Amino acid sequence: MPEIASQGRAAAGVSPQCRFLLVSSPKGGSGKSVLSRHILVSAAQSGVRAIGLDFDRQQTLAKWSVRRARTREAFPDFADTTVESVALQDWRGALKRAEGYELAVMDTPPSVEDHLPAIDALAEAADLILIPAVCTQDDIESVVPWVKALNGKGFKCSVVLNRANRRTTSYVRMRGLLVKAGAVCPTELPQLEDIHVPSIKGLTLLDYKQSRGIAPFEEIWAYLRREVQL
Numbered sequence: 001m002p003e004i005a006s007q008g009r010a011a012a013g014v015s016p017q018c019r020f021l022l023v024s025s026p027k028g029g030s031g032k033s034v035l036s037r038h039i040l041v042s043a044a045q046s047g048v049r050a051i052g053l054d055f056d057r058q059q060t061l062a063k064w065s066v067r068r069a070r071t072r073e074a075f076p077d078f079a080d081t082t083v084e085s086v087a088l089q090d091w092r093g094a095l096k097r098a099e100g101y102e103l104a105v106m107d108t109p110p111s112v113e114d115h116l117p118a119i120d121a122l123a124e125a126a127d128l129i130l131i132p133a134v135c136t137q138d139d140i141e142s143v144v145p146w147v148k149a150l151n152g153k154g155f156k157c158s159v160v161l162n163r164a165n166r167r168t169t170s171y172v173r174m175r176g177l178l179v180k181a182g183a184v185c186p187t188e189l190p191q192l193e194d195i196h197v198p199s200i201k202g203l204t205l206l207d208y209k210q211s212r213g214i215a216p217f218e219e220i221w222a223y224l225r226r227e228v229q230l
């Protein structure tokens with residue numbers, strides 16, 4: 001565990017056993033909740049005891065989890081996931097909810113500037129901060145300074161390019177700017193038109209074995225496990 005994460009957790013009185021992933025971006029709609037729920041399903045399918053902590057008042061992740069529980073009543077073969085709604089104001093209490101789990105995935109609202117002390121505390125407790133970024137000028141303009149600020153504080157972070165189209169010159173340019181700013185996850189998420197469809201039932205692409213969208217999420221999961229030594 002990075003020393004800084006260990007200090008952050010000790011300050012909050014949280015056990016060092018659990019790995020914490022913070023999914024954060026200054027930009028709205030960049031894929032934080034999509035990424036969070038796919039990671040939770042990957043964990044469940046791998047037998048890793050994980051909890052999602054939904055810090056967003058919109059409760060996108062928590063509502064998805066409620067729909068999943070309903071679906072599982074009829075189809076219990078879908079992997080079981082746990083999500084709790086938590087408040088940024090009570091970040092200490094939220095971290096403690098992860099007690100007894102091997103992994104906590106923390107989904108956060110955008111506009112990090114409005115919640116800096118809480119986001120900073122979560123970043124300090126995190127083993128890794130995942131920053132999804134859509135390959136547009138607007139996203140990159142917000143994400144590059146955010147990555148630099150987090151790195152400057154000694155936090156470990158990695159950008160996950162989302163809705164990426166490798167064939168475009170804008171992708172190549174944006175990726176280049178991000179690589180110069182900090183770590184970039186080697187696997188990006190392509191534009192997946194049907195990604196929102198399984199969410200209606202609380203599912204993800206990973207719940208459908210034939211889905212063409214599975215591979216990048218499996219690779220990102222393998223990458224994360226290695227990065228946080230899970």
Ligand SMILES: Nc1ncnc2c1ncn2[C@@H]1O[C@H](COP(=O)(O)OP(=O)(O)OP(=O)(O)O)[C@@H](O)[C@H]1O
Pocket residue numbers: 027028029030031032033034035056060108109110162163164189190191192193194195196
């Ligand atoms: N790779 C993708 N391909 C296609 N659509 C995507 C992809 N990733 C995310 N989306 C869509 O983009 C929208 C925003 O995604 P998501 O809700 O995960 O973003 P977010 O960062 O959590 O947003 P917010 O800041 O509002 O919490 C959703 O409608 C989602 O289905």
Ligand SMILES: [Mg+2]
Pocket residue numbers: 032033034056060107108
């Ligand atoms: Mg969200």
